[in-house]
Amino acid sequence: MQMPAPIRAPTFLSKRRFFEQKLADLQKCTDLNQLKQIHALIYKSNLHEDPFVAPKLISALSLCRKMELAVNVFDQVQSPNAHLCNTLIRAHIRNSEPGKAFEVFCEMRWSGILPDNYTYLFLLKACSGLKSVKMIHAHLEKYNFYSDLFVPNSLIDAYSKCGLMGVREAKMVFDVMEERDLVTYNSMISGLVKAGELKEAKKLFDEMPQKDRVSWNTILDGYVKSGDMVSAFELFEKMPSRDVVSWSTVIFGYAKTGDVEMAKVLFDNMPVKNLVTWTIMISGYAEKGLAREAIGLYGQMEKTKLQPDDGTFVSILSASAESGLLGLGKKVHRSITKSRPKCCTVVSNALIDMYCKCGSLNRAWSVFNEMESKDLVSWNAMIHGLAIHGHGQKALHLFNRMKREGFAPDKVTFIGVLSACSHAGLVKDGIRYFYSMESDYRIAPEIEHYGCVIDLLGRGGRLSEAFRVLHDMPFEPNVVIWGSLLGACRMHNDAKLAEEVLDQLVKLVPTDAGNFSMLSNIYAAAGDWGSVANARLRMRNTAGERPSGASSIELNDEFHEFKVMDTTHPKSDKIYEAIDGLNQHLRKIAYVPSLVV
DNA sequence: CTAGGGTTAG
Numbered sequence: 001m002q003m004p005a006p007i008r009a010p011t012f013l014s015k016r017r018f019f020e021q022k023l024a025d026l027q028k029c030t031d032l033n034q035l036k037q038i039h040a041l042i043y044k045s046n047l048h049e050d051p052f053v054a055p056k057l058i059s060a061l062s063l064c065r066k067m068e069l070a071v072n073v074f075d076q077v078q079s080p081n082a083h084l085c086n087t088l089i090r091a092h093i094r095n096s097e098p099g100k101a102f103e104v105f106c107e108m109r110w111s112g113i114l115p116d117n118y119t120y121l122f123l124l125k126a127c128s129g130l131k132s133v134k135m136i137h138a139h140l141e142k143y144n145f146y147s148d149l150f151v152p153n154s155l156i157d158a159y160s161k162c163g164l165m166g167v168r169e170a171k172m173v174f175d176v177m178e179e180r181d182l183v184t185y186n187s188m189i190s191g192l193v194k195a196g197e198l199k200e201a202k203k204l205f206d207e208m209p210q211k212d213r214v215s216w217n218t219i220l221d222g223y224v225k226s227g228d229m230v231s232a233f234e235l236f237e238k239m240p241s242r243d244v245v246s247w248s249t250v251i252f253g254y255a256k257t258g259d260v261e262m263a264k265v266l267f268d269n270m271p272v273k274n275l276v277t278w279t280i281m282i283s284g285y286a287e288k289g290l291a292r293e294a295i296g297l298y299g300q301m302e303k304t305k306l307q308p309d310d311g312t313f314v315s316i317l318s319a320s321a322e323s324g325l326l327g328l329g330k331k332v333h334r335s336i337t338k339s340r341p342k343c344c345t346v347v348s349n350a351l352i353d354m355y356c357k358c359g360s361l362n363r364a365w366s367v368f369n370e371m372e373s374k375d376l377v378s379w380n381a382m383i384h385g386l387a388i389h390g391h392g393q394k395a396l397h398l399f400n401r402m403k404r405e406g407f408a409p410d411k412v413t414f415i416g417v418l419s420a421c422s423h424a425g426l427v428k429d430g431i432r433y434f435y436s437m438e439s440d441y442r443i444a445p446e447i448e449h450y451g452c453v454i455d456l457l458g459r460g461g462r463l464s465e466a467f468r469v470l471h472d473m474p475f476e477p478n479v480v481i482w483g484s485l486l487g488a489c490r491m492h493n494d495a496k497l498a499e500e501v502l503d504q505l506v507k508l509v510p511t512d513a514g515n516f517s518m519l520s521n522i523y524a525a526a527g528d529w530g531s532v533a534n535a536r537l538r539m540r541n542t543a544g545e546r547p548s549g550a551s552s553i554e555l556n557d558e559f560h561e562f563k564v565m566d567t568t569h570p571k572s573d574k575i576y577e578a579i580d581g582l583n584q585h586l587r588k589i590a591y592v593p594s595l596v597v
Numbered sequence: 598c599t600a601g602g603g604t605t606a607g
Contacts, residue, residue, distance in 0.1 A: 090598075118598060125599090150599045157600065186600045214601045221602070248602045279603045314604040321605090349605045356606095380606040415607045448607055 019045075019053050032064045039069070049077050055087040062091030082108070086118045089126070098126035115139075117151055124158040130166050133158045137169075153183045160191025167195040186214050193222035217245050224253035244270070248277045255284025260293075278304075279312045286319035286328055294319075294328050302335065310347050317350040326358040342372055349377045356385025376407055384416035392424020411443050418452035427460040447475040454481055458488025463497055479508050486518055495522050495531070513539045 019042055039057065047053045054077055061070040074080065074088050085108045092101040105123055108115060120136060127133045137155060145151050152173060159170035170191045177184060185208040192201035205211070205219050216239045223232035236242070236250050247270040254263035267273070267281045278301045285294035298316070301308070313336055320329040333351060336343050343351075348371045355364035368374070368382045379402040386395035399417050403409065409417070414437050421430030434453050437443045450473040457466035466485060470477050482505045489498035498519055505515045516539035523531040569575060 086598085121599065148599095152599095154599050183600050190600065217601045224602090243601095245602045250602095252602065274602095276603045283603070311604055316603095318605065346605060351605090353605060377606050382606090384606060410606095412606050419607085446607095452607090 019047060020056060032066075035060055035064055035066075048073060051081065051084070055084050058084070058087045058091055062094050065095060067091065067095050067097070080113065082113055082116045082119060085113060086116070086122060089119065089122045093122060093126050098128060101126040102132075117145060117148065120145060120151055121154050124154045127158050127161075130159075130162040130169075133162060133166065134169070137173075149179065149181050149184065152177055153181075153187055156184065156187040156191065160187060160194060164195050167191050167197070182208075182210065182212055182215070186212075186218060189215065190218050193218055193225070196226070198222050198226055213239075213241060213243055213246070216240070217243075217249060220246060220249050224249055224256075227253075227257060229253050229257055229259075244272050244274050244277060248274075248280055251277065251284075252280045255280060255287070258288065260284050260288055260290065275306050275309060275312055278306065279308075279315050283315045283319040286316060286325055287322055289323040289325070291323075291325045291328055294325065295331060298328070298331060298335075307339065308335065310344060313347050314350045317347075317354045321350075321354040321357040324358050326355075326360060329354040329358055345371065345373055345375050345378065349375070349381055352378060352381045352385065356381065356389070359389065361385060361389055361391070376410060376413070379407055380410075380412045380416055383413065384419065387416050387420035387423060390423055392420040392422075392426060395420035396424075396426075396429070409441060409443075411437075411446060411449070414443065414445075415448055415452060418449060418456065422452055422456040422459060425460065427456055427462065430456040447473070447478065447481075450475060451478075451481045451484065455484040455488070458485055459491065461488075461492050463488060463492060463494055467497065477504070479505065482508065483515075486515065490518055490522050493522055493525050495519075495526055495528070498522050 019038065039061075042048050042053060042057060048057065054073055058070045058073050061067070061073065070088065070091050074084065077084060085104055089101045089104050092098070092104065101123065105115070105119065108119070120140060123136050124133065127136065133155070136158070140146070140151060140155065156170045156173050159166040159173065162169075170188060174180075174184065174188045185204060189201045189204050189208075192198070192204065201222055202219060205215060208215065216235070220232060220235050220239075223229070223235060232250060232253050236246065239246060247266060251263045251266050251270075254260070254266070263281060263284055267277065270277070278297070282294050282297050282301065285291075285297060294316075313332055316332050317329060320326075320332065329351075336347060336351075348367055351367045352364045355361070355367065364382065364385050368378060371378060379398070383395045383398050383402070386392075386398060395416060399409070399413070399420075402413075414433065417433050418430055421427070421433065430453065434445065434449065437445055437449065450469065454466045454469055457463070457469065463485075466488065470481065470485065482501055486498060486501045486505065489495070489501060502515055502519050505512070509515075516535050520532050520535035520539065523529075523535060566572065
């Protein structure tokens, strides 16, 4: 490895100017080795308190993720000014520590340093909820910080990220503004689009005095996110000019609505692709389960100069997880290991989730154990993975270890814990954990938690109790819950309750013939053939079709797909022979597979 | 130093 040439401060230039220039260069390309040298030289020259050098040093350090050093530089300055505080605030935001950014703000006010426009710009970026934006808004009103459009524009943007209530506030700010620019309109339109108020967004778009590509792309994104690809494509064709974002947005839309062929046609014909474009297309293939195409395209991307980033890895891993594409997930894992010595928490979490969903618990476990710093998501993903693969006890052990290591469980943790109890048949423990959510952790159970408890009771054969929980809970039961109860009726052959459940399911999804098939199976198990015939008649009369079952498996990077009664596979004779053998074996140990009618 | 596209646990 070649070491960079040592840096010497020339004597003919003022040292301050020299360091300023060097640090400015470092902002463009972060080089830790060079930065360390400059850091040392600055201290040697006693310039680390210089009001022009110190902010740039903090900024450069934060880009290299050396936050302890950045804070250290800040602490050594005797009397910091607003500019220096702003730099540290932004440094914390860059390293996804919005809480620390707010701490700096508090200290600043404590020591009497007056915040300026920039302070509020950065803080608005750090806000992650309506409350914090409102707090900043109050400050702005009190000290009247509206000398330029940057502050109100950022305020609209921050409010727009806070859901429906936030958009209302954003509109109020927008309405009272006497002067607006392009960014004002674009931020407001983006907020309306995010809130799903597409009509109002379009109205504003039509009204605005001038539009740029961001305006067009924002509306385009609105149509895409609402699934209206007809309007999206119409707009795409009408646009005065298209850039890589416009193309990527439309490709994303087609991929998400399932038309990957159309997405690929646009992908192949667009002038310039970037990392996001490739990510969208590869994830699109993966989400549809098209492993060969996704892997092929991933290989093609690796041949370009583009270096996949964390966003690319997370997106493709999540798509692999959804479709159970272990081969693709492993390929991405290999390229992560090749490209960086240590993988960050978010990417490791995505790996754990992918391996769990693809059934490779061993690999998930080793990623989990080798992580440098785990967060709540890591624990939740691993607990849930163990739970749904039948390792209920191990999942609960991990839950206890997580608490011992100082992590407070959240609502997602309890989904995993309750599933663990449900799958391991630990009915009593499950109920105990459910009650402890509120009493010990102050977490209000949501409909998913009730769903877990109903599933837990149903599987345990306590059907009437499950039914009572369903009636007493503060939510309207959804398809998932009724479905789980129907499954429990099948498991314990309760035809009477199944009829009741089915009536509810028909109201919610009248076209799902599969539910009648389940009912028919319950009657068949009881030998009530008249009711079987009746259920089958009702099944035929449903409007919808019963989707034909299919499954697939990856073996040595080959992809094999099977449909019902499929005989197209070259080894299908052998496969059916093996299935018969398995069935006979299962019957011997007293398990009767459900009758497929 | 303000705005747009891909992102983890149910």
